[in-house]
Amino acid sequence: MDTIYGKYKGLKSSQIKQLKKLYHQKLPGDIVVTPEFAQRLAAISTEINQPVCTYINRRGQVIRVGVGNARQTQIPPLELPRYGAKRLSGIRCIATKLKAEPPKESSLTAMVCQRLDALALLTLTGTGKLKRGGGATGYIHNTYLAHLLPQFEANSENQEYWSVSEPISLDVLSEQDFLDLVEGLEAEFEREYVAQQVDISHDRVILVGLWVEQTSEQEFEDGLNELMGLVNTAGGEVLQTIRQKRSRPHPQTLVGEGKVQEIALRVQTVGANLVAFDRSLSPAQIRNLESQFGVRVVDRTEIILDIFAQRAQSRAGKLQVELAQLEYMLPRLVGRGQAMSRLGGGIGTRGPGETKLETERRSIQKRIARLQRDVTQLQAHRSRMRHQRQKKDVPNVAIVGYTNAGKSTLINALTNSEVYVANQLFATLDPTTRRLSIPHADTSEPTNILLTDTVGFIQQLPPPLVDAFRATLEEVTEADALIHVVDLSHPAWEHQIRSVMEILGEMPIAPGPILLVFNKLDRVDSETLAQAKEEFPLALFISASDRLGLETLRQKLSLLVDYAGLGD
Structure with missing residues (x-):
């Protein structure tokens, strides 16, 4: 050489x-x-x-x-x-x-x-x-x-x-x-x-955040903190966080050339094996950055997909996760190098033949088509189940909210169930429905409703996930009413409310009436509580883990069902 x-x-x-x-x-x-x-x-x-x-x-x-x-x-x-x-x-x-x-x-x-x-x-x-x-x-x-x-x-x-x-x-x-x-x-x-007691079973991660002029400093820091939570939930260990402020993202590397060199330096000195960015990266940007760093580069979307893959338990959840991952992967196959080419070995296949890249792309496209058919069948099955419930005139109330707001804790407290609960982002993915008896507004007889726990929302939900989880999100659009759970102890609770409402506003069918419920009252200071009460005077304040305010919530649900014209 x-x-x-x-x-x-x-x-x-x-x-x-x-x-x-x-x-x-x-x-x-x-x-x-x-x-x-x-x-x-x-x-x-x-x-x-x-x-x-x-x-x-x-x-x-x-x-x-x-x-x-x-x-x-x-x-x-x-x-x-x-x-x-x-x-x-x-x-x-x-x-x-x-x-x-x-x-x-x-x-x-x-x-x-x-x-x-x-x-x-x-x-x-x-x-x-x-x-x-x-x-x-x-x-x-x-x-x-x-x-x-x-x-x-x-x-x-x-x-x-x-x-x-x-x-x-x-x-x-x-x-x-x-x-x-x-x-x-x-x-x-x-x-x-x-x-340092390095655990080789965990990815050692450097976080990179890009702050552009259109975003406030508080929103930028909230996004970085959320990314750290996502990495921890995915099983990674955050070593350092690197920030850069630019007027706009760099088209080739998102961050500037000097910052790329700084990140490469940190990767080597702290022994990182993964660099995670706080926003979506194009396939070309990922390739450019990996060639500079010598380690894997992931964006926010890929981390969320990884968490979903770990959390999916049911066949439906696994189908939807695989579909989202393949749709994310398909445009990122380009640029894998000449090592993917192969030679044909028979009549009509001699010469350069078909590249491995083309073969892999076709295989993925076929798998995506099959998964989309399966998800459509799943969607039809859930629709039939909903129609059966509607024939019985049982109102369905869906619990929605930002991830880790306490939705699963609430459904467990209300229905004495054992839905999986953890202090993690996206702890549960598959919708869970439980029966709940609530007092009737006009009679002494209780009213039965169905309470559905849905997947947690997150700001800038990746489009592949919105598409792949349309069957899950239909539990929201088909619900007769919604309970919007908010973690009032989270420093960005106002921003989280806006994020959830934006996602609900993008639904193909407008959801029914919404009851706003602020959770984790036991962790909130008096100033934050006063601010929330002033801004949202009709909201309800509870602590699902301490079972505070649940009886009031049942009564509010009775009024909500009665208001929607769904009572017996």
Whole structure:
């Protein structure tokens, strides 16, 4: 492999030849660089009047030669070995610089992003010459040796990522015990890795939030906090949160180029294996970001889909989740590379044949069509069940609200049921219907109604989920009345009310009368309670977990049913 990387255009063929010869050099494994190799590198760099970088593995083999600085010639993250936070990449960079000055931050950042064993910088002065016999003379002014530093606090944003030596002579550099340096560093990384009690079964996640001008600071922070809750619910561990304010998203990477480099730096220093963004990403943006970070990149939609896949229990729920995931995946198959192509093996299939990408796309399209038929059948089955209930003149009241507002806790408290409850986002997905007796407004005889617990809502509900869960959401549109449960203890409760009402407003059929119920009264301060009562004087205030206000709720339900003309 004699490929030259970086800014080599315009060089003479003889100069390219000399650069390619560097691949045939072999260095001892226990020193950073030999004086002979350093002088040869300096002479080539001086002759072409450009910096040169060589990347060497621990066996002393030159594996990459580039023209330019360490940032311009760095190895793409996806081509580097992934050892995590407790290992280095096993590659060192020997670089030249035409000025007698320390390495710049961009080169040091590239060192961290690649988790290089070390960066040795040779600063040059004067002129150098290549000898006929292959030897070289050059003028190396002095050298610098840089390496990574362990990150003792994953959440700290003010740590030093690297150490850079004072200017040292080439003789001192060549006498450095390179193996001792690397082994000592990796021992420190290992100790820090163990001290952090890293659980390899959990994704280690960096959150990224983009704040655009159209969004208020409070809405932006609420969205980031919600994303953190989603990641925790999905089983991830949030290591750091990175924010950027821009007038509009960057079309290629969502965030700016400098922020991309900062995220790549954090990924390497804290040992993250996943980067999660607070908004939807296009397939091209995901590919661009993954090529920069060297780890998986997900957006808000994919995290929600992952949670739904974990939570779905019934056949209906699993069908709908799979449909949503496949519809999300289909446009993201593009750009998987030439490795997906295959050759045909029979008559009519010889030649380039059909690519694996096309085969996979067709397979997914067929699966989507079949799932859509199944969901349509499910929709018809639920419609028949609803018609049967309606024939019995039993009113149906659906409980709606933002995810984790306490809907399942409420239905358990009202009907003495055992619907799954957890302090998580989207703890339950499948609609659950229970019978409830409430007092009749005009007689002493109780009235029976059906109470349905529905999937929790969330702001900016991904379109694939709205489509796939249309059968579930029909429980809302077909309900005779709604109980809108709000978590009053949540700092963004007003925004959550608006989000739920926006989703209800987009329903194909307008829902019936709505009773607004503020939950978790036991966790609310007096100021918030007073504000809610002033803004929503007709609302009801309860604590489902402490069973406070439930009798009043039953009476309100009786009036609601009577108002809708649904009583016996």
